[in-house]
Amino acid sequence: MHACSIDLRLKILGRLPFFAGLMPADLQLANQQFIEVGYQPGQAIYSGGQPGERLFVVADGKVKLFQQTAGGQTVLLDLLGSGEFFGNLSAAFGSAYTDTAVAQTSACILSIPTEAFARLLAGHPSLVQQTLALVSERLSAANRRLLQLSAMPVEQRIAQTLLRLVEKLGRAHDTGLLIDVPLSREELGEMTGATTETTSRIISQLQSAGTIESGRGWLAVKDMAGLRKLAGEE
Amino acid sequence: MHACSIDLRLKILGRLPFFAGLMPADLQLANQQFIEVGYQPGQAIYSGGQPGERLFVVADGKVKLFQQTAGGQTVLLDLLGSGEFFGNLSAAFGSAYTDTAVAQTSACILSIPTEAFARLLAGHPSLVQQTLALVSERLSAANRRLLQLSAMPVEQRIAQTLLRLVEKLGRAHDTGLLIDVPLSREELGEMTGATTETTSRIISQLQSAGTIESGRGWLAVKDMAGLRKLAGEE
DNA sequence: CGAGACGTTGAACCTATTCAACACTGGTGG
DNA sequence: CCACCAGTGTTGAATAGGTTCAACGTCTCG
Numbered sequence: 001m002h003a004c005s006i007d008l009r010l011k012i013l014g015r016l017p018f019f020a021g022l023m024p025a026d027l028q029l030a031n032q033q034f035i036e037v038g039y040q041p042g043q044a045i046y047s048g049g050q051p052g053e054r055l056f057v058v059a060d061g062k063v064k065l066f067q068q069t070a071g072g073q074t075v076l077l078d079l080l081g082s083g084e085f086f087g088n089l090s091a092a093f094g095s096a097y098t099d100t101a102v103a104q105t106s107a108c109i110l111s112i113p114t115e116a117f118a119r120l121l122a123g124h125p126s127l128v129q130q131t132l133a134l135v136s137e138r139l140s141a142a143n144r145r146l147l148q149l150s151a152m153p154v155e156q157r158i159a160q161t162l163l164r165l166v167e168k169l170g171r172a173h174d175t176g177l178l179i180d181v182p183l184s185r186e187e188l189g190e191m192t193g194a195t196t197e198t199t200s201r202i203i204s205q206l207q208s209a210g211t212i213e214s215g216r217g218w219l220a221v222k223d224m225a226g227l228r229k230l231a232g233e234e
Numbered sequence: 235m236h237a238c239s240i241d242l243r244l245k246i247l248g249r250l251p252f253f254a255g256l257m258p259a260d261l262q263l264a265n266q267q268f269i270e271v272g273y274q275p276g277q278a279i280y281s282g283g284q285p286g287e288r289l290f291v292v293a294d295g296k297v298k299l300f301q302q303t304a305g306g307q308t309v310l311l312d313l314l315g316s317g318e319f320f321g322n323l324s325a326a327f328g329s330a331y332t333d334t335a336v337a338q339t340s341a342c343i344l345s346i347p348t349e350a351f352a353r354l355l356a357g358h359p360s361l362v363q364q365t366l367a368l369v370s371e372r373l374s375a376a377n378r379r380l381l382q383l384s385a386m387p388v389e390q391r392i393a394q395t396l397l398r399l400v401e402k403l404g405r406a407h408d409t410g411l412l413i414d415v416p417l418s419r420e421e422l423g424e425m426t427g428a429t430t431e432t433t434s435r436i437i438s439q440l441q442s443a444g445t446i447e448s449g450r451g452w453l454a455v456k457d458m459a460g461l462r463k464l465a466g467e468e
Numbered sequence: 469c470g471a472g473a474c475g476t477t478g479a480a481c482c483t484a485t486t487c488a489a490c491a492c493t494g495g496t497g498g
Numbered sequence: 499c500c501a502c503c504a505g506t507g508t509t510g511a512a513t514a515g516g517t518t519c520a521a522c523g524t525c526t527c528g
Contacts, residue, residue, distance in 0.1 A: 073385035090367040098374040125356035133324040140332040142376035149383040150427030151307035193384030
Protein backbone atom coordinates (compact mmCIF):
# COMPACT_ATOMS: atom_id res chain seq x y z
CA MET A 1 0.00 0.00 0.00
CA HIS A 2 1.27 3.35 -1.04
CA ALA A 3 0.70 5.85 1.75
CA CYS A 4 1.83 9.36 2.55
CA SER A 5 3.66 10.88 5.47
CA ILE A 6 1.99 13.23 7.92
CA ASP A 7 4.30 15.96 6.70
CA LEU A 8 3.07 15.43 3.18
CA ARG A 9 -0.52 15.58 4.35
CA LEU A 10 -0.27 18.96 5.97
CA LYS A 11 1.80 20.25 3.10
CA ILE A 12 -0.76 19.11 0.56
CA LEU A 13 -3.72 20.45 2.47
CA GLY A 14 -1.97 23.73 3.13
CA ARG A 15 -1.18 24.18 -0.53
CA LEU A 16 -4.66 23.41 -1.77
CA PRO A 17 -6.28 26.39 -3.42
CA PHE A 18 -9.23 25.21 -1.37
CA PHE A 19 -7.62 25.90 1.92
CA ALA A 20 -5.61 28.94 0.96
CA GLY A 21 -7.66 31.22 3.20
CA LEU A 22 -7.56 29.08 6.33
CA MET A 23 -5.61 29.96 9.44
CA PRO A 24 -3.03 27.39 10.56
CA ALA A 25 -5.21 26.39 13.50
CA ASP A 26 -8.20 25.81 11.23
CA LEU A 27 -5.98 23.90 8.87
CA GLN A 28 -4.98 21.56 11.70
CA LEU A 29 -8.62 21.07 12.51
CA ALA A 30 -9.45 20.30 8.91
CA ASN A 31 -6.52 17.93 8.71
CA GLN A 32 -7.85 15.89 11.61
CA GLN A 33 -11.03 15.14 9.71
CA PHE A 34 -9.31 13.75 6.66
CA ILE A 35 -8.40 10.12 6.42
CA GLU A 36 -5.76 8.83 4.12
CA VAL A 37 -5.77 5.76 1.92
CA GLY A 38 -3.20 4.39 -0.51
CA TYR A 39 -4.19 2.88 -3.86
CA GLN A 40 -2.49 0.65 -6.42
CA PRO A 41 -2.52 1.58 -10.10
CA GLY A 42 -5.86 0.54 -11.57
CA GLN A 43 -7.58 0.23 -8.21
CA ALA A 44 -11.06 1.75 -7.90
CA ILE A 45 -11.62 4.55 -5.40
CA TYR A 46 -15.36 4.62 -5.93
CA SER A 47 -17.82 3.62 -8.63
CA GLY A 48 -20.77 5.39 -10.18
CA GLY A 49 -24.04 4.66 -8.43
CA GLN A 50 -22.57 3.98 -5.01
CA PRO A 51 -23.88 6.24 -2.24
CA GLY A 52 -21.56 9.23 -2.34
CA GLU A 53 -20.69 10.31 1.14
CA ARG A 54 -17.15 11.52 0.73
CA LEU A 55 -15.07 14.22 -0.83
CA PHE A 56 -11.57 13.25 -1.93
CA VAL A 57 -8.31 15.09 -2.49
CA VAL A 58 -5.34 13.73 -4.40
CA ALA A 59 -2.28 13.95 -2.15
CA ASP A 60 0.05 12.09 -4.47
CA GLY A 61 -0.31 10.26 -7.77
CA LYS A 62 -2.83 10.55 -10.58
CA VAL A 63 -6.53 9.74 -10.55
CA LYS A 64 -8.73 8.97 -13.53
CA LEU A 65 -12.36 10.11 -13.50
CA PHE A 66 -14.71 8.53 -16.02
CA GLN A 67 -18.20 7.38 -16.95
CA GLN A 68 -19.33 4.28 -18.79
CA THR A 69 -22.28 3.03 -20.77
CA ALA A 70 -23.87 -0.31 -19.99
CA GLY A 71 -21.89 -1.71 -22.92
CA GLY A 72 -18.59 -0.59 -21.41
CA GLN A 73 -17.90 2.39 -23.65
CA THR A 74 -16.00 4.94 -21.62
CA VAL A 75 -15.65 8.69 -21.44
CA LEU A 76 -12.60 9.88 -19.61
CA LEU A 77 -13.81 12.96 -17.77
CA ASP A 78 -10.61 14.14 -16.14
CA LEU A 79 -7.10 13.29 -15.03
CA LEU A 80 -6.42 14.69 -11.60
CA GLY A 81 -3.07 15.40 -10.00
CA SER A 82 -1.86 16.44 -6.60
CA GLY A 83 -4.11 18.96 -4.87
CA GLU A 84 -7.23 18.38 -6.94
CA PHE A 85 -10.51 17.24 -5.47
CA PHE A 86 -13.20 14.83 -6.60
CA GLY A 87 -16.09 12.82 -5.18
CA ASN A 88 -19.43 14.14 -4.12
CA LEU A 89 -20.04 17.71 -3.07
CA SER A 90 -23.74 17.33 -2.61
CA ALA A 91 -24.69 16.15 0.86
CA ALA A 92 -28.27 15.70 -0.30
CA PHE A 93 -29.93 12.59 1.04
CA GLY A 94 -29.44 9.57 -1.15
CA SER A 95 -27.16 11.28 -3.62
CA ALA A 96 -24.71 8.94 -5.31
CA TYR A 97 -21.41 9.26 -7.13
CA THR A 98 -22.24 9.94 -10.75
CA ASP A 99 -18.81 8.97 -12.07
CA THR A 100 -16.12 6.43 -11.29
CA ALA A 101 -12.67 7.17 -9.86
CA VAL A 102 -9.66 4.91 -10.35
CA ALA A 103 -6.03 5.39 -9.35
CA GLN A 104 -4.01 5.66 -12.53
CA THR A 105 -0.63 5.51 -10.81
CA SER A 106 -0.09 4.43 -7.26
CA ALA A 107 -1.66 7.17 -5.26
CA CYS A 108 -2.28 8.58 -1.84
CA ILE A 109 -5.77 9.95 -1.40
CA LEU A 110 -7.18 12.04 1.41
CA SER A 111 -10.89 12.08 2.06
CA ILE A 112 -13.44 13.68 4.32
CA PRO A 113 -17.17 13.00 4.81
CA THR A 114 -19.19 15.42 2.70
CA GLU A 115 -21.02 16.39 5.85
CA ALA A 116 -17.81 17.37 7.63
CA PHE A 117 -16.78 19.36 4.59
CA ALA A 118 -20.12 21.18 4.72
CA ARG A 119 -19.34 22.16 8.31
CA LEU A 120 -15.96 23.51 7.23
CA LEU A 121 -17.67 25.52 4.51
CA ALA A 122 -20.09 27.04 6.98
CA GLY A 123 -17.28 28.64 8.93
CA HIS A 124 -15.11 29.79 6.04
CA PRO A 125 -16.50 32.04 3.34
CA SER A 126 -13.26 32.05 1.39
CA LEU A 127 -13.46 28.26 1.19
CA VAL A 128 -16.96 28.60 -0.21
CA GLN A 129 -15.73 30.95 -2.92
CA GLN A 130 -12.89 28.64 -3.88
CA THR A 131 -15.09 25.61 -4.04
CA LEU A 132 -17.76 27.29 -6.11
CA ALA A 133 -15.17 28.71 -8.47
CA LEU A 134 -13.56 25.30 -8.99
CA VAL A 135 -16.84 23.52 -9.62
CA SER A 136 -17.98 26.27 -11.98
CA GLU A 137 -14.69 25.95 -13.80
CA ARG A 138 -15.28 22.25 -14.30
CA LEU A 139 -18.78 22.92 -15.54
CA SER A 140 -17.39 25.32 -18.14
CA ALA A 141 -14.80 22.77 -19.17
CA ALA A 142 -17.50 20.15 -19.61
CA ASN A 143 -19.54 22.59 -21.69
CA ARG A 144 -16.55 23.33 -23.91
CA ARG A 145 -16.15 19.63 -24.44
CA LEU A 146 -19.80 19.30 -25.40
CA LEU A 147 -19.17 21.88 -28.08
CA GLN A 148 -16.13 19.94 -29.28
CA LEU A 149 -18.01 16.68 -29.53
CA SER A 150 -21.00 18.05 -31.32
CA ALA A 151 -19.27 20.44 -33.68
CA MET A 152 -15.66 19.48 -34.40
CA PRO A 153 -13.94 16.67 -36.32
CA VAL A 154 -11.73 14.19 -34.46
CA GLU A 155 -8.45 15.78 -35.52
CA GLN A 156 -9.41 19.12 -34.04
CA ARG A 157 -10.69 17.51 -30.87
CA ILE A 158 -7.42 15.65 -30.40
CA ALA A 159 -5.41 18.80 -31.10
CA GLN A 160 -7.40 20.72 -28.49
CA THR A 161 -7.13 17.90 -25.98
CA LEU A 162 -3.36 17.72 -26.43
CA LEU A 163 -3.09 21.48 -25.99
CA ARG A 164 -5.09 21.32 -22.77
CA LEU A 165 -2.93 18.46 -21.50
CA VAL A 166 0.29 20.26 -22.35
CA GLU A 167 -0.90 23.40 -20.60
CA LYS A 168 -1.80 21.43 -17.51
CA LEU A 169 0.94 18.82 -17.42
CA GLY A 170 3.61 20.01 -19.88
CA ARG A 171 7.26 19.58 -18.90
CA ALA A 172 10.30 20.62 -20.92
CA HIS A 173 12.14 17.71 -22.53
CA ASP A 174 14.73 17.06 -25.27
CA THR A 175 12.18 16.27 -27.87
CA GLY A 176 9.64 18.96 -26.95
CA LEU A 177 7.00 19.62 -24.30
CA LEU A 178 6.38 16.26 -22.70
CA ILE A 179 2.96 15.45 -21.29
CA ASP A 180 3.85 14.19 -17.87
CA VAL A 181 1.39 11.33 -17.61
CA PRO A 182 1.46 7.86 -19.10
CA LEU A 183 -1.32 8.09 -21.67
CA SER A 184 -2.32 5.27 -23.99
CA ARG A 185 -4.00 5.68 -27.38
CA GLU A 186 -7.08 4.15 -25.87
CA GLU A 187 -7.23 6.72 -23.08
CA LEU A 188 -6.64 9.59 -25.48
CA GLY A 189 -9.52 8.19 -27.50
CA GLU A 190 -11.71 8.13 -24.41
CA MET A 191 -10.89 11.78 -23.84
CA THR A 192 -11.80 12.83 -27.36
CA GLY A 193 -14.65 10.56 -28.24
CA ALA A 194 -12.78 8.55 -30.83
CA THR A 195 -11.84 4.89 -31.19
CA THR A 196 -8.32 3.65 -30.43
CA GLU A 197 -7.69 3.09 -34.13
CA THR A 198 -8.74 6.55 -35.22
CA THR A 199 -6.67 8.07 -32.43
CA SER A 200 -3.65 6.08 -33.52
CA ARG A 201 -4.08 7.20 -37.12
CA ILE A 202 -4.29 10.87 -36.14
CA ILE A 203 -1.26 10.57 -33.86
CA SER A 204 0.73 8.95 -36.68
CA GLN A 205 -0.29 11.69 -39.02
CA LEU A 206 0.61 14.44 -36.52
CA GLN A 207 3.93 12.68 -36.05
CA SER A 208 4.85 12.56 -39.70
CA ALA A 209 3.88 16.22 -39.98
CA GLY A 210 6.45 16.89 -37.24
CA THR A 211 3.89 18.41 -34.89
CA ILE A 212 4.36 15.89 -32.10
CA GLU A 213 6.48 12.91 -31.19
CA SER A 214 5.08 9.92 -29.40
CA GLY A 215 5.77 6.37 -28.28
CA ARG A 216 4.27 3.85 -25.93
CA GLY A 217 2.59 5.81 -23.16
CA TRP A 218 4.35 9.09 -23.81
CA LEU A 219 3.77 12.07 -26.04
CA ALA A 220 5.64 15.33 -26.59
CA VAL A 221 4.60 18.37 -28.57
CA LYS A 222 7.26 19.73 -30.92
CA ASP A 223 5.33 22.44 -32.72
CA MET A 224 2.90 24.28 -30.45
CA ALA A 225 1.97 26.82 -33.13
CA GLY A 226 1.12 24.04 -35.56
CA LEU A 227 -0.97 22.27 -32.95
CA ARG A 228 -2.82 25.48 -32.10
CA LYS A 229 -3.64 25.95 -35.74
CA LEU A 230 -5.08 22.45 -36.01
CA ALA A 231 -7.03 23.14 -32.83
CA GLY A 232 -8.55 26.17 -34.51
CA GLU A 233 -7.12 28.52 -31.90
CA GLU A 234 -4.69 30.27 -34.21
CA MET B 235 -40.76 45.46 -22.11
CA HIS B 236 -42.05 42.50 -20.19
CA ALA B 237 -41.55 43.12 -16.48
CA CYS B 238 -42.74 41.53 -13.28
CA SER B 239 -44.65 42.76 -10.32
CA ILE B 240 -43.10 43.21 -6.91
CA ASP B 241 -45.38 40.52 -5.59
CA LEU B 242 -44.07 38.15 -8.22
CA ARG B 243 -40.49 38.99 -7.29
CA LEU B 244 -40.84 38.09 -3.64
CA LYS B 245 -42.84 35.02 -4.50
CA ILE B 246 -40.20 33.82 -6.95
CA LEU B 247 -37.31 34.49 -4.63
CA GLY B 248 -39.12 32.88 -1.72
CA ARG B 249 -39.81 29.77 -3.71
CA LEU B 250 -36.29 29.34 -5.00
CA PRO B 251 -34.66 26.18 -3.70
CA PHE B 252 -31.76 28.54 -3.24
CA PHE B 253 -33.44 30.66 -0.65
CA ALA B 254 -35.46 27.95 1.02
CA GLY B 255 -33.47 28.26 4.24
CA LEU B 256 -33.61 32.05 4.57
CA MET B 257 -35.65 33.86 7.20
CA PRO B 258 -38.23 36.31 5.85
CA ALA B 259 -36.11 39.27 6.98
CA ASP B 260 -33.07 37.91 5.15
CA LEU B 261 -35.21 37.27 2.14
CA GLN B 262 -36.27 40.92 2.11
CA LEU B 263 -32.63 41.91 2.32
CA ALA B 264 -31.72 39.62 -0.56
CA ASN B 265 -34.63 40.94 -2.57
CA GLN B 266 -33.34 44.48 -2.28
CA GLN B 267 -30.10 43.53 -4.00
CA PHE B 268 -31.74 42.02 -7.04
CA ILE B 269 -32.62 44.12 -10.02
CA GLU B 270 -35.19 43.14 -12.53
CA VAL B 271 -35.11 43.38 -16.31
CA GLY B 272 -37.60 42.33 -18.95
CA TYR B 273 -36.53 40.70 -22.22
CA GLN B 274 -38.15 40.11 -25.60
CA PRO B 275 -38.04 36.67 -27.21
CA GLY B 276 -34.65 36.24 -28.87
CA GLN B 277 -33.02 39.05 -26.95
CA ALA B 278 -29.55 38.38 -25.49
CA ILE B 279 -29.10 38.54 -21.74
CA TYR B 280 -25.33 38.14 -21.94
CA SER B 281 -22.78 36.70 -24.37
CA GLY B 282 -19.82 34.41 -23.91
CA GLY B 283 -16.59 36.28 -23.32
CA GLN B 284 -18.11 39.32 -21.69
CA PRO B 285 -16.88 40.05 -18.16
CA GLY B 286 -19.24 38.07 -15.96
CA GLU B 287 -20.21 40.06 -12.94
CA ARG B 288 -23.75 38.95 -12.34
CA LEU B 289 -25.82 36.01 -11.30
CA PHE B 290 -29.29 35.73 -12.83
CA VAL B 291 -32.53 34.11 -11.83
CA VAL B 292 -35.46 33.44 -14.14
CA ALA B 293 -38.57 35.02 -12.62
CA ASP B 294 -40.84 34.38 -15.54
CA GLY B 295 -40.40 32.96 -19.05
CA LYS B 296 -37.82 30.62 -20.57
CA VAL B 297 -34.10 31.21 -21.09
CA LYS B 298 -31.83 29.40 -23.52
CA LEU B 299 -28.20 28.76 -22.55
CA PHE B 300 -25.78 27.83 -25.32
CA GLN B 301 -22.25 27.89 -26.72
CA GLN B 302 -21.06 28.43 -30.25
CA THR B 303 -18.05 27.68 -32.43
CA ALA B 304 -16.45 30.42 -34.49
CA GLY B 305 -18.36 29.00 -37.46
CA GLY B 306 -21.68 29.45 -35.68
CA GLN B 307 -22.36 25.83 -34.82
CA THR B 308 -24.34 25.78 -31.62
CA VAL B 309 -24.72 23.55 -28.60
CA LEU B 310 -27.82 24.18 -26.58
CA LEU B 311 -26.67 23.66 -23.01
CA ASP B 312 -29.91 24.15 -21.13
CA LEU B 313 -33.44 25.49 -21.16
CA LEU B 314 -34.23 27.28 -17.93
CA GLY B 315 -37.61 28.03 -16.45
CA SER B 316 -38.92 29.98 -13.53
CA GLY B 317 -36.74 29.76 -10.43
CA GLU B 318 -33.57 28.55 -12.11
CA PHE B 319 -30.30 30.45 -11.99
CA PHE B 320 -27.55 31.13 -14.52
CA GLY B 321 -24.68 33.53 -15.11
CA ASN B 322 -21.37 33.56 -13.35
CA LEU B 323 -20.84 32.10 -9.90
CA SER B 324 -17.15 32.74 -9.81
CA ALA B 325 -16.27 36.17 -8.51
CA ALA B 326 -12.65 35.59 -9.52
CA PHE B 327 -11.02 38.64 -10.99
CA GLY B 328 -11.41 38.87 -14.75
CA SER B 329 -13.64 35.82 -15.06
CA ALA B 330 -16.02 35.98 -17.98
CA TYR B 331 -19.27 34.33 -18.97
CA THR B 332 -18.39 31.10 -20.73
CA ASP B 333 -21.77 30.68 -22.38
CA THR B 334 -24.46 32.86 -23.91
CA ALA B 335 -27.95 33.44 -22.52
CA VAL B 336 -30.92 34.45 -24.64
CA ALA B 337 -34.56 34.88 -23.71
CA GLN B 338 -36.53 32.23 -25.56
CA THR B 339 -39.94 33.60 -24.66
CA SER B 340 -40.55 37.03 -23.27
CA ALA B 341 -39.05 36.87 -19.85
CA CYS B 342 -38.53 38.66 -16.58
CA ILE B 343 -35.07 38.15 -15.16
CA LEU B 344 -33.74 39.03 -11.73
CA SER B 345 -30.04 39.55 -11.22
CA ILE B 346 -27.56 40.31 -8.48
CA PRO B 347 -23.85 41.18 -8.62
CA THR B 348 -21.78 38.03 -8.06
CA GLU B 349 -20.06 39.86 -5.23
CA ALA B 350 -23.31 40.58 -3.44
CA PHE B 351 -24.29 36.96 -3.85
CA ALA B 352 -20.98 35.96 -2.29
CA ARG B 353 -21.83 38.08 0.73
CA LEU B 354 -25.20 36.37 1.02
CA LEU B 355 -23.47 33.00 0.86
CA ALA B 356 -21.11 33.97 3.66
CA GLY B 357 -23.99 34.45 6.08
CA HIS B 358 -26.10 31.47 5.09
CA PRO B 359 -24.65 27.96 5.16
CA SER B 360 -27.87 26.42 3.86
CA LEU B 361 -27.62 28.67 0.82
CA VAL B 362 -24.08 27.39 0.26
CA GLN B 363 -25.29 23.80 0.34
CA GLN B 364 -28.09 24.50 -2.11
CA THR B 365 -25.85 26.32 -4.51
CA LEU B 366 -23.16 23.67 -4.47
CA ALA B 367 -25.71 20.92 -4.90
CA LEU B 368 -27.27 22.67 -7.91
CA VAL B 369 -23.95 23.34 -9.62
CA SER B 370 -22.79 19.77 -8.96
CA GLU B 371 -26.04 18.54 -10.42
CA ARG B 372 -25.38 20.49 -13.60
CA LEU B 373 -21.88 19.15 -13.79
CA SER B 374 -23.22 15.60 -13.61
CA ALA B 375 -25.77 16.39 -16.28
CA ALA B 376 -23.03 17.74 -18.55
CA ASN B 377 -20.98 14.61 -17.92
CA ARG B 378 -23.91 12.39 -18.80
CA ARG B 379 -24.27 14.31 -22.02
CA LEU B 380 -20.60 13.81 -22.80
CA LEU B 381 -21.19 10.10 -22.51
CA GLN B 382 -24.19 10.37 -24.84
CA LEU B 383 -22.28 12.24 -27.48
CA SER B 384 -19.26 10.01 -27.49
CA ALA B 385 -20.95 6.68 -27.15
CA MET B 386 -24.52 6.69 -28.40
CA PRO B 387 -26.20 6.94 -31.81
CA VAL B 388 -28.42 9.91 -32.61
CA GLU B 389 -31.71 8.07 -32.12
CA GLN B 390 -30.78 7.11 -28.58
CA ARG B 391 -29.55 10.62 -27.80
CA ILE B 392 -32.81 12.12 -29.01
CA ALA B 393 -34.84 9.57 -27.05
CA GLN B 394 -32.90 10.40 -23.88
CA THR B 395 -33.21 14.12 -24.48
CA LEU B 396 -36.96 13.84 -24.97
CA LEU B 397 -37.26 11.81 -21.80
CA ARG B 398 -35.35 14.42 -19.84
CA LEU B 399 -37.51 17.19 -21.31
CA VAL B 400 -40.72 15.36 -20.50
CA GLU B 401 -39.58 14.75 -16.95
CA LYS B 402 -38.73 18.40 -16.51
CA LEU B 403 -41.47 20.08 -18.53
CA GLY B 404 -44.07 17.40 -19.21
CA ARG B 405 -47.75 18.37 -18.98
CA ALA B 406 -50.73 16.09 -19.49
CA HIS B 407 -52.54 16.67 -22.80
CA ASP B 408 -55.07 14.91 -25.06
CA THR B 409 -52.44 13.42 -27.28
CA GLY B 410 -49.93 12.45 -24.58
CA LEU B 411 -47.37 14.15 -22.35
CA LEU B 412 -46.76 17.52 -23.92
CA ILE B 413 -43.36 19.16 -23.60
CA ASP B 414 -44.31 22.59 -22.44
CA VAL B 415 -41.83 24.64 -24.45
CA PRO B 416 -41.86 25.68 -28.09
CA LEU B 417 -39.02 23.58 -29.48
CA SER B 418 -37.96 23.56 -33.12
CA ARG B 419 -36.20 20.69 -34.91
CA GLU B 420 -33.14 22.88 -35.06
CA GLU B 421 -33.10 23.42 -31.31
CA LEU B 422 -33.66 19.75 -30.61
CA GLY B 423 -30.72 19.10 -32.92
CA GLU B 424 -28.59 21.54 -30.98
CA MET B 425 -29.44 19.68 -27.80
CA THR B 426 -28.48 16.30 -29.19
CA GLY B 427 -25.58 17.08 -31.47
CA ALA B 428 -27.40 16.33 -34.70
CA THR B 429 -28.34 18.36 -37.76
CA THR B 430 -31.83 19.68 -38.32
CA GLU B 431 -32.38 17.16 -41.09
CA THR B 432 -31.34 14.14 -39.08
CA THR B 433 -33.48 15.30 -36.18
CA SER B 434 -36.45 15.69 -38.48
CA ARG B 435 -35.95 12.19 -39.87
CA ILE B 436 -35.78 10.63 -36.41
CA ILE B 437 -38.86 12.54 -35.25
CA SER B 438 -40.78 11.36 -38.32
CA GLN B 439 -39.73 7.83 -37.66
CA LEU B 440 -40.71 8.03 -33.96
CA GLN B 441 -44.00 9.45 -35.08
CA SER B 442 -44.84 6.68 -37.50
CA ALA B 443 -43.88 4.17 -34.81
CA GLY B 444 -46.53 5.84 -32.63
CA THR B 445 -44.04 6.74 -29.90
CA ILE B 446 -44.56 10.47 -30.10
CA GLU B 447 -46.65 13.05 -31.87
CA SER B 448 -45.29 16.34 -33.04
CA GLY B 449 -45.97 19.41 -35.09
CA ARG B 450 -44.49 22.83 -35.56
CA GLY B 451 -42.87 23.77 -32.26
CA TRP B 452 -44.66 21.17 -30.14
CA LEU B 453 -44.06 17.59 -29.24
CA ALA B 454 -45.93 15.10 -27.08
CA VAL B 455 -44.87 11.66 -25.95
CA LYS B 456 -47.50 8.95 -26.43
CA ASP B 457 -45.54 5.88 -25.42
CA MET B 458 -43.17 6.50 -22.53
CA ALA B 459 -42.23 2.84 -22.23
CA GLY B 460 -41.29 2.70 -25.90
CA LEU B 461 -39.26 5.87 -25.58
CA ARG B 462 -37.44 4.53 -22.54
CA LYS B 463 -36.56 1.41 -24.44
CA LEU B 464 -35.08 3.43 -27.29
CA ALA B 465 -33.21 5.49 -24.72
CA GLY B 466 -31.68 2.30 -23.40
CA GLU B 467 -33.16 2.83 -19.97
CA GLU B 468 -35.57 -0.12 -20.12
C1' DC C 469 -52.46 37.02 -49.35
C1' DG C 470 -47.75 36.66 -49.71
C1' DA C 471 -43.14 35.94 -47.87
C1' DG C 472 -40.12 33.92 -45.02
C1' DA C 473 -39.37 30.60 -41.52
C1' DC C 474 -39.94 25.91 -40.46
C1' DG C 475 -40.27 21.13 -41.68
C1' DT C 476 -39.73 17.05 -44.75
C1' DT C 477 -37.64 13.94 -47.86
C1' DG C 478 -34.20 12.18 -51.24
C1' DA C 479 -29.57 11.08 -52.98
C1' DA C 480 -24.65 11.55 -52.93
C1' DC C 481 -20.94 11.80 -50.13
C1' DC C 482 -17.66 11.45 -46.34
C1' DT C 483 -15.83 10.80 -41.86
C1' DA C 484 -15.03 7.74 -38.54
C1' DT C 485 -16.08 2.96 -37.07
C1' DT C 486 -15.57 -1.82 -37.44
C1' DC C 487 -13.25 -5.89 -38.33
C1' DA C 488 -9.02 -7.92 -39.21
C1' DA C 489 -4.24 -8.85 -39.49
C1' DC C 490 0.18 -7.86 -38.02
C1' DA C 491 4.28 -5.51 -35.38
C1' DC C 492 6.35 -4.03 -31.39
C1' DT C 493 7.35 -3.89 -26.31
C1' DG C 494 8.01 -5.21 -21.76
C1' DG C 495 7.58 -8.20 -18.17
C1' DT C 496 7.31 -13.10 -16.35
C1' DG C 497 8.50 -17.66 -15.70
C1' DG C 498 10.83 -21.64 -17.32
C1' DC D 499 18.93 -15.48 -19.90
C1' DC D 500 15.95 -15.90 -23.24
C1' DA D 501 11.37 -17.16 -25.02
C1' DC D 502 6.97 -16.36 -24.83
C1' DC D 503 2.81 -13.93 -24.28
C1' DA D 504 -0.40 -10.35 -23.23
C1' DG D 505 -1.00 -5.68 -23.80
C1' DT D 506 -0.35 -1.88 -26.87
C1' DG D 507 0.11 0.24 -31.20
C1' DT D 508 -0.28 0.37 -36.37
C1' DT D 509 -2.30 -0.09 -40.76
C1' DG D 510 -5.66 -1.62 -44.36
C1' DA D 511 -10.24 -2.39 -46.40
C1' DA D 512 -15.07 -2.53 -46.05
C1' DT D 513 -19.00 -0.49 -44.00
C1' DA D 514 -22.36 2.44 -41.89
C1' DG D 515 -24.27 6.38 -39.69
C1' DG D 516 -24.87 10.91 -40.25
C1' DT D 517 -23.98 15.12 -42.95
C1' DT D 518 -24.53 17.88 -46.86
C1' DC D 519 -26.78 19.75 -50.61
C1' DA D 520 -30.94 20.38 -52.82
C1' DA D 521 -35.73 20.63 -53.72
C1' DC D 522 -40.17 20.95 -52.22
C1' DG D 523 -44.26 21.33 -48.97
C1' DT D 524 -46.57 23.89 -45.28
C1' DC D 525 -47.58 26.87 -41.63
C1' DT D 526 -47.88 31.57 -39.59
C1' DC D 527 -47.82 36.23 -39.08
C1' DG D 528 -47.57 40.79 -40.80
